[in-house]
Amino acid sequence: MRWTSGSALLVLALATAGCGPAPQGESRSGSEGLTAQERPAAEPAREVVADVASGPAGIAVTAAPGVAFNYHYAFSLPAARISAAQEGHAAACEKLGIARCRITGMRYQLLGEDRVEAMLAFKLDPTLARQFGKEGIAAIQKAEGTLIDAEITGTDAGAEITRLAAERARAQEELARIDRELARSGLPASERAELQRQRAEIAQRIEGARSASSEQRESLANTPMTFDYRSGRAVRGFDAGAPLTSSLDLLAASAQATLAFVLGAIAVLGPPALVALLGLLVWRRFRPRVRRPKAAEVEASD
Template sequence: MIWNHMQPESRVGRDFMKTKLLAGAMALALVGCSEKPAEAVREAPAYDMAPVDASEAVSTQAIPAPSAMRSPNVSVTAAPGVAFNYAYAFRLDDNRIAKVQEEHAAACEALGTTRCRITGMTYRLVRENEVEAQLLFKLDPAIARKFGRDALGSVEKAEGVLAEARISGEDVGTQISDSQRRSADIDAEIARLEARLKQGGLGDRERTELQQQISAMRRQLDGERDNRRAGEAMLATTPMQFDYVGTGGLPGIGYGNPFSDALNMLIRSGSVMLSFLLVVGAAILPWAALFLLLLTGWRTAPALAIRKWLNGASKTSAAPTPPAD
């Protein structure tokens, strides 16, 4: 009986042990599953990226230094309908400005008048060894950027630098489109008013008013047409301005020559002194001449005789008269 009583307990114990073993096995399985992804992450191979072309890679070495930077290259195709205006200022030695200016003018002439025209030229000697010059062009927009870049290259060959670059643009294309829309609206309004005139049954006053409105709108159409032509002309040619400035002469002195300045100062001082002496002499000389003339006349023989006669007369008048007897 005791055996029968213990037998169920042992069966329950065995079931309990099986349950514990099963739970432990499941726990180990879960731990193993959780560790495998971690190991997979730790052991994941480093995938090679697609090779990048060195020319396409962005490198700090490819960025030019500030001193080597050029003017921004804005292409006409990058901004269609925009009328650009280029202005460059070149700094180089004064004695090389004329040669570089001639090279730029010759480069424009070589392109032909249909692609490049010189509209203005200035060369001025401000003072000794100080030169200022300017060139004005009208260029084909397609070659304007290249022309400016080539001009800078010739300046650099002459040991000059780009001192300033200004590129301004005006959205002429949008203005032309807006003008075309306004013209279309005006045409539609003119057609409506003309149709009203053709209907008949209008009084003289109303007919006159409609005709005046149509005339005003036609003048407005002419103005819009002129504006579009001006915009098209701006798009057809690109103005370009070259200013040439000197390097500033000698360091610490500039354009001036100290020896020449000293000589000029000496000459100016001598001129001032000579002018002063002449003015003083002109003021004193007449009185001095009059004094010398009087002194000379005082010493002549007639003057001496007159003085003696005057002295004798004065003595006679001064002598006492004798008393009468």
């Protein structure tokens, strides 16, 4: 066989391509094609470490079409910084615009000295909800606060919409059948009245299914999110859960409770005790003096 220069170049190119590294897409697809049992142990370990390192805010909610999510976060931070944190979250929502974020509720309660509870509720574009929550948590951490509770719940709104659509279709078929019955001539009055009653009931069911379906679509289009704030201690220079910190906090709380009890006892028992003391002094000053008989008078009487 005679080799041409073109054939030699083609063979050289194929050999070079075969010896080179595999394309990135091919190496990745080979790993993704394995089942959960066939994957190397190192891959899930890396995924778990990534989730743990990111904390509660890094929990990735799987994008599930037809699922309506509801986000709830609770924060603990110094009482003096709750108002500013709440205002910052409200400003972040307003910055997104009312088409993508709306404030639906707000509460701020001063329950006592250094005791504050507050709430801020939003409705967000579903595609922005998770990122908005992460940024909200970051703002709390900058204010020396902590995330103490995070809850993300979901309802299968898509399945409910499908069920309501099927129910409405069946009701409309029944409604069409009743309309055909009512269109017949010579229908007895009692039977006509019963058909009209059934028709009104079915029409009410159809309207109820339509309203419920609209509510489910609304839940898919707008994701509720709630921020709860409560006063708590600021972040210390050392672990807040350490025994020394806990002991100091217990000592301060015990001293405060003891002082409050003593002041309360003085406030309750002080006025009656003062009145009793004044009464005793008056009685001692003006009590009747009883003259004691002398010894001579005693002997004379004997």
